[in-house]
Amino acid sequence: MTKRLLIVIALLTWGFALYAVRGGATDVKQESEARWQKIVALKNSSQTQQLAQEANAQMEWFGSHDEWDNYYRTWQLKANALSAQGKLQTALQETQRMLSDAQERDNKLGRAMAYKQIGVIYLNMKQTEPAVEALKHYAELMKDEDDFNSISNIYYRIAKAYDYNKQYKQELQETNEWMHFLLTKVGKVKKPHVRECYNACYLARAAAFIGLNRLHDAQMALDTAHHHAHLINTSLSLHHYYKMQARYYMAAGDAANALLYTDSVKFITNEKDDHNDEIRAQALMQLGRGNDAAQIYQRLYQEKDSVFSHEARQHLDELNTIFQVDELKEEQQHAKFFYTVLASATVVVALLILMLFGWRTAIKLKRINDKLRIANEKAEVSSKMKSEFIRNISHEIRTPLNIVSGFTQVLTSPEMDLPKTEKKDIQERVTENTDRITKLIDRMLMISNIHSDAKIEREDHTDIQTIVAQAISYSGIEQRTRPTNKEAAVTLKVQIDAATNALSVLTHKLHASRLLAQLLENAAKFTHEGTISLQAEAIDGLVRFIVEDTGIGIPADESEHIFDEFVQLNEFADGTGIGLTVARSVALRLGGDLRVDTDYKQGARFIFELLRY
Numbered sequence: 001m002t003k004r005l006l007i008v009i010a011l012l013t014w015g016f017a018l019y020a021v022r023g024g025a026t027d028v029k030q031e032s033e034a035r036w037q038k039i040v041a042l043k044n045s046s047q048t049q050q051l052a053q054e055a056n057a058q059m060e061w062f063g064s065h066d067e068w069d070n071y072y073r074t075w076q077l078k079a080n081a082l083s084a085q086g087k088l089q090t091a092l093q094e095t096q097r098m099l100s101d102a103q104e105r106d107n108k109l110g111r112a113m114a115y116k117q118i119g120v121i122y123l124n125m126k127q128t129e130p131a132v133e134a135l136k137h138y139a140e141l142m143k144d145e146d147d148f149n150s151i152s153n154i155y156y157r158i159a160k161a162y163d164y165n166k167q168y169k170q171e172l173q174e175t176n177e178w179m180h181f182l183l184t185k186v187g188k189v190k191k192p193h194v195r196e197c198y199n200a201c202y203l204a205r206a207a208a209f210i211g212l213n214r215l216h217d218a219q220m221a222l223d224t225a226h227h228h229a230h231l232i233n234t235s236l237s238l239h240h241y242y243k244m245q246a247r248y249y250m251a252a253g254d255a256a257n258a259l260l261y262t263d264s265v266k267f268i269t270n271e272k273d274d275h276n277d278e279i280r281a282q283a284l285m286q287l288g289r290g291n292d293a294a295q296i297y298q299r300l301y302q303e304k305d306s307v308f309s310h311e312a313r314q315h316l317d318e319l320n321t322i323f324q325v326d327e328l329k330e331e332q333q334h335a336k337f338f339y340t341v342l343a344s345a346t347v348v349v350a351l352l353i354l355m356l357f358g359w360r361t362a363i364k365l366k367r368i369n370d371k372l373r374i375a376n377e378k379a380e381v382s383s384k385m386k387s388e389f390i391r392n393i394s395h396e397i398r399t400p401l402n403i404v405s406g407f408t409q410v411l412t413s414p415e416m417d418l419p420k421t422e423k424k425d426i427q428e429r430v431t432e433n434t435d436r437i438t439k440l441i442d443r444m445l446m447i448s449n450i451h452s453d454a455k456i457e458r459e460d461h462t463d464i465q466t467i468v469a470q471a472i473s474y475s476g477i478e479q480r481t482r483p484t485n486k487e488a489a490v491t492l493k494v495q496i497d498a499a500t501n502a503l504s505v506l507t508h509k510l511h512a513s514r515l516l517a518q519l520l521e522n523a524a525k526f527t528h529e530g531t532i533s534l535q536a537e538a539i540d541g542l543v544r545f546i547v548e549d550t551g552i553g554i555p556a557d558e559s560e561h562i563f564d565e566f567v568q569l570n571e572f573a574d575g576t577g578i579g580l581t582v583a584r585s586v587a588l589r590l591g592g593d594l595r596v597d598t599d600y601k602q603g604a605r606f607i608f609e610l611l612r613y
Helices: 002-044 048-064 068-084 088-105 108-124 128-142 148-164 168-185 192-211 215-232 235-251 255-268 274-286 290-303 315-345 351-412 420-449 464-475 509-526 579-589
Strands: 460-463 490-495 504-507 530-539 542-549 593-596 604-611
Touching: 002 048, 002 068, 048 068, 068 088, 068 108, 088 108, 108 128, 108 148, 128 148, 148 168, 148 192, 168 192, 192 215, 192 235, 215 235, 235 255, 235 274, 255 274, 274 290, 274 351, 290 351, 290 420, 351 420, 460 464, 460 509, 464 504, 464 509, 464 530, 504 509, 504 604, 509 530, 509 542, 509 579, 509 604, 579 593, 579 604
Parallel strands: 490 530
Antiparallel strands: 460 504, 530 542, 542 604, 593 604
């Protein structure tokens, strides 16, 4: 009897425990969903800053309760919020950490969400190749899932990347795959969210056809998109449709209709759309309204922003690394040959000695193979960095070329009737961007001499005043600072006394002036208000030029790193990261030096020393 009673008690205890566990699991699921909806609410209300802060607390809870799907969804929205705040590099680092975490946990959804966000961030940075690669990783991971809307969105972003690069054949091929995917997954079901996918697909096809000058096919695609857009009848769907119609009419040479559709875009939404404004400016130019077009180009110029990340290393590293690979391969071949001959010659030696020698040989060969593998990896990285560098350089040249082209069209238009002040301002912009291209090409030509040991011939007898005057002229700093530019927030002060100005120097006048001009350009680029000062003094056979600013400054631990090739502490600033590298190389080859004064805390201070005799 007692035994039966104990069995009954045990069964009841087990039942209550099971009920409690199931009830507890239900409670966790409910709380997890509530926490996730809180994050979604912040995202839908565009409270990006609060979302980025709230995400950390919710991720900690999700992780401690094994709610990994919501954990990675929250992490993705956190990175997306950082991206929306313009913190693209921070968002990219956050997403790469998310990818590593998901790979360690072997979480498929986490990897997919990370790849998707990486693709979106690279698209925002206009880095289309890595963007497409990441988005295709996402599509491959999620191809067997039922979330067709997300996969359709990936097709849209890939097509957008091809369109940005003017790779219209690839864009059309992507839309063909997209259409096949939609027909396979959802058929022709006319639900609103399905129509949105079809509408986006047909608009992307229209863009590809316009780029390929297949205007009849483009019009047919637009007719189908028109049907879906008006049935959906949301401001977003109509916005995209009207903008594509404007693009179509510009390609067809009908500027009047193109202008009407850009008006429709602006009527639907007040949000800034640079692409629509560019189409509008082109239409105004064709209609002879040069004044209105000039105003749009002026605003677009002022708002331009380079967002490329300049992380490319010097291209000579690639050649050096590849050469190192060849040397290691030859070393390996010699080692194998030597040890084979030696082993054959010592066959008569005791077996123990032969085994010992073979073991030592294997160790050495393994080390050589490891070096060879590492060198090969470095060569691959250098090759990729070289491609990135060339792409970034093309962007740095293309941006000012587009501006020069736009303003040139305005100035050469027969109907042009601009006020003198505005015409002068446009001419200054054209000159400024032409000089920017010229300086970039000059620096590129000087890269091959960065590591040269050859001294620069010091054959010019000149004075300090001449070097300073030429440096100020080359840099164009007077146009960006007071007192010449009364509207500038930065003041230029040249603090050199008459005696120092008259000092005679034996040097290479052009190189010395251009080096000093580079320091002034750097100061102007990173100083938005305050003062830039240029001083000179003679000390023990040297002339010391000092350029100080009240800009963002340079951390002490980066004072040498900034002289490395292609390094920029602010990865989103204009430039290629080679200016200071070239400047130091020239200083050393003139027998002088260039360094950063780490004791200066109000901004940045560069000291350029030049031999006087």
